[in-house]
Amino acid sequence: MVSIRPSGSDGVVLTVRPFMTFGRLDAGRFFMLRGDEESSPAIPRPFSLYRQGDSGNLEFLIKVIGPGTEALAQSRVGEEIVMIGPLGRGWPELTQDGKPLIMLAGGIGSAPFYIALQQALAGTDQRPAVDPGQLHLIYGGRNKGLLYDIEKFEELGIAVTPCTDDGSFGFHGNVVQALEDHWRQSRFPSEVRLWTCGPEPMMRAVVKVAEDRDLQCWFSLETYMGCGVGICNGCAVLTCKEGSLGSWPVAKCCVDGPVFAARDVQLT
Ligand SMILES: Cc1cc2nc3c(=O)[nH]c(=O)nc-3n(C[C@H](O)[C@H](O)[C@H](O)COP(=O)(O)OP(=O)(O)OC[C@H]3O[C@@H](n4cnc5c(N)ncnc54)[C@H](O)[C@@H]3O)c2cc1C
Ligand code: FES
Known part of the structure; x- marks a missing residue:
């Protein structure tokens, strides 16, 4: 971890330097993150990529709500954190088609x-x-x-x-x-x-x-996630029959999303 700064009343921005260099990462994809081994829950938590720096650093904007986010917010500069990703499918490619x-x-x-x-x-x-x-x-x-x-x-x-x-x-x-x-x-x-x-x-x-x-x-969508890679079925969402995922009643938020067209899945 390279730096940490407060954001808003209960958030932090974590800047991390991955061991490997990534090219341009699609906006809307996410990483599973886990802080200090002693204080963090065993299962890493999902976080959207917030910013990608020119130096290869990645930033995450995190609201502290429980033990996983608390442990990440308590990370110290120089400490290693577990980081799995990039995962999932992000926003559609943004083209200029005249519609704001x-x-x-x-x-x-x-x-x-x-x-x-x-x-x-x-x-x-x-x-x-x-x-x-x-x-x-x-x-x-x-x-x-x-x-x-x-x-x-x-x-x-x-x-x-x-x-x-x-x-x-x-x-x-x-x-x-x-x-x-x-x-x-x-x-x-x-x-x-x-x-x-x-x-x-x-x-x-x-x-x-x-x-x-x-x-x-x-x-x-922000569902609960166990594995983040399509194995545990912890992130199931109901599909819409008429949508592009409708051939199966459920989709997995971690691999089919987290970004979905509204016509494809149901919000509960
Ligand atoms: C794809 C994806 C991207 C995300 N991106 C971000 C991000 O950029 N920044 C960020 O701060 N958070 C993000 N989240 C949410 C983040 O993963 C959770 O806040 C985190 O897992 C909470 O972990 P915890 O151990 O601190 O709290 P927990 O102990 O796991 O939860 C604390 C409380 O919040 C509730 N809770 C936790 N997660 C959810 C959820 N998904 N829906 C409803 N209630 C919930 C729990 O039931 C519990 O009451 C994202 C989630 C997903 C799926
Ligand atoms: S989080 Fe395990 S299948 Fe999606």
């Missing part, structure tokens, strides 16, 4: 969006950079302390709408209310693409908006 991309994040659900924005803005040899005007992040939390690294997202130069349930910062309300407000004020065209990650009730509300307005929608 609205990312809706709730709390720690912002983690898989930073790298997606970074990559979209940078482009690749095969794919031109996306115009920052086509990207918008609506980022909600119960209060300002739960908008992790909000200033880092704002520094990317895209439009960011912070919103809080208690009105302590930004728009007073939730991300769906903020989205509807943008439409009411004609700040967004009616045709947009939606990507979302956060608490399931929030994602369900976003999916409902997408269904009502017939919009493309993708979400990143």
